[in-house]
Amino acid sequence: MPVKLRGWERDLDKLSSNLAYKDIHMIEDHLLALLLKRLSKVRARSLDEAASILEYLSRTIRGRFPFSFAALATADALSIYAKRILERGDMTAKETLDGARRLLRFLLTYSNSSTREVAVNLGRAIPFGSEVLLVGFTNSLIPILLAVSGKISGVHTISYWPLMSGRGLAVKLRRAGIKATPWPDSNLSQAVSKSDAVVIAALGVSGEGVFVAEAGAYAASLLAESEGRDVILISRSWSFRPSTPEGVEGFVERIPHPLEKKVSIELRLFDLTPLSKAGLIASELGLHKNPSGDEIRDTYASFMERILSGLPRA
Secondary structure (H helix, E strand, C coil): CHHHHHHHHHHHHHHHHHHHHHHHHHHHHHHHHHHHHHCCCCCCHHHHHHHHHHHHHHHHHHHHHCCCCHHHHHHHHHHHHHHHHHHHHHCCHHHHHHHHHHHHHHHHHHHHHHHHHHHHHHHHCCCCCEEEEEEEECCCCHHHHHHHHCCCEEEEEEEECCCHHHHHHHHHHHHCCCCCCCCEEEHHHHHHCCEEEEEEEEEEEEECCEEEEEEEEHHHHHHHHHHCCCCCCEEHHHHHHCCCCCCCCCEEEEEECCCCCCCEEEEEEEEEEEEEHHCCEECCEEEEEEECHHHHHHHHHHHHHHHCCCCCCC
C-alpha cells in the first residue's frame, strides 16, 4: 500500500468515533472530503495498483460505516469504477486516480446540492399550515426545514436523552424564526398527537422493505399509525440500497453519563422500521409513494449508473 495511504484507517477511526455526538447525516461529506485529500497525495505505478488502491478504500469504508447508506454508496462507486477501468484496460494509473477524484467531487457536489430538491419535494408532501414532528439527526435538517418553513406552522421535536439532540434542534429552529416545541422522550405519544405528520430523516431505505433511522423512529411510526398521522421519510436516492447491511439494528455506542462521570451509558443508535409504516419518501428525485422493493433497487441502480457514466444529475 502506498506510503501516502498510511494512517487512512486511523483517520476513519477518528471520523467514526463518538458517533452518538455527531450528525450522522453529515458523515458522508466528511468522508468524501477525507477521500479527496488522501487521493490527492497518492501515486500508483500501474493500472492494477491504482485499482487495488480504490478497492482497498472501498473495503475499509464498508467496514467502518455499515450504518451509513451514503458511505456505502461511495464505497460501491469506487469499487465498480475500479472494476470497469480494469476491464477496459485503456487508462494509465494517473488517469484512473484522476477519474476517481472527479467521481468523488461529483458526489460531494451532489450531496450539497440535492438538499434543495429534497426540501422542494418535502414541501409538496406537507399540507399548508401543518405542524410536524421531526425524528432524525439534527444539522442536516436545518436547511430543509428553513426551505419549507413557509408551509409549516410549527415543529415538534423529541429531546432524546442523554444527548438532547432534539432539544438542540428546537433551539436552532427558534433562532431561525420557526416555532419549535421540544418534548421529553416520555411524551412521544403526545408529540405525535399534536402533529399533523411525522417526518423522519432516514439514513437509508432498503430494497428488502425496511428503512434505517435514529432510534425512536420505529416507535414514532407505530404511534403515527395508531393516530392516523402520515409518516414521510427524507432520503436521497444514493441512500436507497438493494439490501440491508448486517448488524445495523444492533449498533450501539457507550458514552459517558452526563451526570455520573464514572458511569457510561449503552446507547442504541438506530432502528430498523418496516417501509410499510411510511407511505411516502421525499427524495431529490421526487415523491415515492408506497415504494416497492423493486423501485428502491432500480432507483439505486440508475443513480449509480448515472454517476459512473459521467452524466449530469437528472
